[in-house]
Amino acid sequence: MPEPFTSSHRLQPGDSLVDLLEQATRAGLWVLVPHTGELRWSQRLAELLEAPEGYTPPAHLAFEFLAPEWREPVEFLARRCAQSGEPFDLEAQVVTYARRRAWVRLLGHAVREDGGAVLRVEGAVQDLLPRAAPGRRLLRDAAAWGTGAEPGDPFATVDREGRFTYLNEAAQRLLAQDSSRLLGRSLWGVFQKTARLRVEERVRAALDSGKPLELEELDARQMDWLELRGQPFSGGLAVSLRDVTSRRKSQEQLRLLEGSIARLNDLVIITEAGPFNEPGPRIVFVNDAFESRTGYGRDEVLGRSPRFLQGPQSQRDRLDLVRSALEEWRPVRVDLINYRKDGEPFWVDLDISPVWDKSRKLTHWVAVGRDVTERKANEEKIQYLAFYDALTRLPNRQLLLDRLNALLARREPLGEGALMFIDLDNFKVLNDTLGHQKGDLLLQQVADRLRTCVDEQDTVARLGGDEFVVLLPPRGRAAGATAAAARTVADRVLEALGEPHVLPGYLHHSTCSIGVTVFGEAPWSVSELLKQADLAMYQAKRAGRNTVCFFDPQMQAVASASAALAADLRQAWREGQFLLEYQPQVDAQGRMTGAEALLRWLHPQRGRVPPEQFIPTAEETTLILVIGRWVLDRACEQLARWAQRPDRAHLSISVNVSARQFRHPEFVDEVMEAIARTGVPPRKLKLELTESLLADGFDITVKKMGSLQRMGVALSLDDFGTGYSSLAYLKRLPLDQLKIDREFVKDLLTDENDAAIARTIIGLAQSLNLEVVAEGVETPAQREFLARHGCDGFQGYLYCRPVSIEQLEAFIDANAGLPVATATAS
Structure with missing residues (x-):
């Protein structure tokens, strides 16, 4: 009867590392010598097949343990491997000697002599567990974690000359000498002559440079191999010592295993046992599959922690699971993302197992893994199909409900949100007359248009059929903000879906009906909100x-009022109901320097509508773009007329520019065109910008302002101190002027805070070499206070209310050659 599994070429009986691999992979190893009929089994394989004690079958019954239907194909593969050297790897069923069927993974490869002839076939039988489904492959992969020195490790310190100043008990035991014989001796004196020079050189370099020292596998006196690491400190070098003799021997033994293990298709990584803080257990073995899949060679990874495979991204939850299991010295299985040497990510299904020696001391960790990147891609595809509509690529009902539930479950106060239910009008007629194919094309176009109507944080979903839902998260805590936003989005949707749809051979006109419900912090349920919107x-x-x-009837009233105002604004633009009024600006000597152009709306029924009531709606409906362009053109035309008169050529006009108008991509070109068309000196045109421009897109704002300033246009920051400005932003803005908001001027004589703010703004403007103008100046005392502290210009009822251009011309004539302060405001 053949001996238990032995191979003088690859394996030694009772090798702990052979046991290690068999435990980690649940595999039994075998060798078949075709020419002699000799068959060798490992003890693990006999146990796996539940064979009688000491039993080994003859070579002609080598595969009798296979289920009958598997014997012929496996014998064919083994015969071909013995003849041509072609390896095999398949899954098959076995019938153990206890008459139990089980699925196994069967591997074999040929070992050749120098001349190329096949000497023997080596292989492994890997248990896939009885409960595994037929054909399912065992999925494994590699993982990485960090390590550090264990408590009680040998530790010593040396002075600047490399002489021992302290050794703990573990270091004394390791060096087999007590501290009385070692203190004062050089560190390199404990090594063999062949290693002393290298150690001395590296230690002195570490002490001189202050950089950490790492030396591994040095030939020492009292042991075969010693690992040395050092960290410089003010008094010398802190040194940790470690006996790595067993690791050296392990690596030698592992080289003997390459013939049977290195060719496994699964990635195999073996590390030393150790703690999992930085840098982690070091790798002592990887197989061929690891090299081919990761792109790293053995020489690049041996001695390193597997942690580098995790790449720049973290997988905190999965890595915490691994760390927790390994700190308790128990196996763990997890899916992890690893990274190839070229940075390409790939998924591995990783099985990590501890390995113990006969004294139950943890000696190694074995990680066996299978590349599951394709499986993960399929899972992601399934996940996408579960939460997105296949036709429109919009979130489906399930994802909408998940997001709405998550929004309602948040505990912190968020303000109001809105849910919008959209249904296409007469969609059934299209399906019935033109067919479902054109109906699907229409739904896809509707989905594309809906995406353009919402902001990034909003959700557009398809519930099914021709029903769509838009979820608007809270826009802030201002009353009515969400209702106004919902109305704006609804108007965009009505306009977008009202445009004709181009279908193959047909131009389809469609509309939609929209229901909106606004929800706040009351305990609403998802079903209630959907019902309300429906x-x-x-x-x-x-x-x-x-x-x-x-x-909500109340919100309906607010929304209706907003819609009515928006409709009136459009009507006002078409009928020319807007006009400009001007308010003079004067300098510290009382001479008029220019005027601010102020937009006014004279409604046939509403009368004079205050700007604060209609400007926000004009911005929401984007009507501010055409209105702002009109104001800019009128101001430039007026400057051109003044330029023809020497007594008025010095006057400037300030124009307010909204944030939406300024951010329009063609705004700078529009300003340039208006100046070129009218021929006005650019410096006479002042653009007053609001601090809301600084809320986002700051770099783009600065770039646009720089372009305008290079054209010669003057730039003023309006209502300074009431918005987003900060000193860090202000110093980067290419400004010419700051305007003190009227809120700070109104009570500066009675409110010390307002007075301090006004003084601060004036001082800040002076330090930045900017002109400063105060708005809302109504009394001589206010003017005297501001002038006393260095204010350059003034604007307010003290001089003149906003008036028509005809009244302004009369005002200029009446005060020709006189300080405006002596005149009576009209």
Whole structure:
């Protein structure tokens, strides 16, 4: 009967590392010598097949443990391997000697002599567990973690000359000498002559440079191999010592295993046992599959922690799971992302197992893994299909409900959100007359248009059929902000979906009905909100379709008022109801330097509508773009007329520019065109910008302001101190002027805080070499206070209220050659 598994070429009986690999991979090893019929089994393989004690089958029954249906194909593969050297790797069923069926993974490869002839076939049988489904492959991979010195490790310190100044008990035991014989001796004196020079050179270099020292596998006196690491400190060098003799021997033994293990398709990593703080257990073995899959060679990874495979991204939850299991010395299985040498990520299904010696001391960790990148990609695809609509690529009902539930479950106060239910009008007619294919194309176009109508934080979802939902998260805690935003989005949707849809061979005109419900911090349920939005949508249907209805009557009233105002604004623009008034600006001597152009709306029924009531709506509807361009053109035309008169050529006009107008990509070109068309000196045009421009896109804002300033246009920061400005931003802005907001001027004589703010703004402007103008100056005392502290200009009722251009011309004539302060304001 053949001996238990032995191979003078690869394995030694009772090798702890052979046991290690068999434990980690759940595999039994075998060798078949075709020419002699000799068959060798490992003890693990006999146990796996539940064979009688000491039993080894003859070579002609080498595969009798296979299930009958598997014997012929496996014998064919083994015969071919013995003849041509072609390896094999497959999954098959075995029938153990206890008559139990089990799935195994069967591997074999040929070992050749120098001339190329096959000497023997070596292989492994790996248990895939009885509960595994037929054909399922064992999935494994590699993981990485950090390490540090264990408590009680040998430790010593040396002085600047490299002489021992302290050794702990572990270091004395390691060096087999007590501290009385070692203190005062040089560190390199404990090494063999062949290593002393290298140690002395590296120690002195570490002490001189202050950089850490790492030396490994040095030939020492009292042991075979010693690892030395050092960290410089003020008194010398702190040194940790470690006996690595067993690791050296392990590495030698592991080289003997390469013939059977290195060719496994699974990635195999073996590390020393050790703690998992930085840098982590060091690698002592990797197989061929590891090299081919990761792109790293053995020489690049041996002695390193597997942690480098994790790359620049973290997987905190998975790594915490691994760390927790390994700190308790128990196996763990987890999916991890690892990174190739070229940076390409790949997923591995990783099995990590501890290995113990006969005294139950942890000696190694073995990680065996399988590349599951394709499986993960399929899982992500399945995940996408579970939460997104396949036709429109929008979130589906499930994802919408998840996001809405998450929003309602948040505990911190967020303000109001809105849910918008959108239903296409007469969609069934299209499907019935033109077919479902064109109906699907329409739904795809609708989805694309809906995406353009919302902001990034909003959710557009398809519930099914022709029903869509938009979820607007809270816009802030200002009353009515969400309702106004919902109305704006609804108007965009009505406009976008009202445009004709181009279908193959057909131009389709469609509309939609929209229902909106606004929800706050009350305990709403998802079903209630959907029902409310649905009811509001049907109310819109009953109202004649192609319209928007709010579920809450109060919000409906607010939204209706906003919609009415927006409609009136459009009508006002078409009918020319806007006009400009001007308010003079004077310098410290009382001479008029220019005027600010102020937009006014004279409504036939509403009368004079205050700017603060209609400007926000004009911005929401984007009407501010055409209105702002009109104001800019009128101001330049007026400057051109003044330029023809020597007594007025010195006057400037300030124009307010909204944030939306300034951010328009063609704004700078529009200013340049207006100046070129009218021929006015650019310096006479002042653009007053609001601090809201600094809230986002700061770098783009600075770039645009720089372009305008290079054109010669003067730039003023309006209402300074009431918005987003900061000193860090202010110093980077290419400004010419700061304007003190009227809120600080109004009470500066009675409120010390307002007075301090006004003085500060004036001082800040002076330090930055900027002109400063105060708005809302109504009394001589206010003017005297501001002038006394260095204010350059003034604007307010003290001099003149906003007036028409005709009244302003009369005002200029009346005060020709006189300080304006002596004149009576009209």
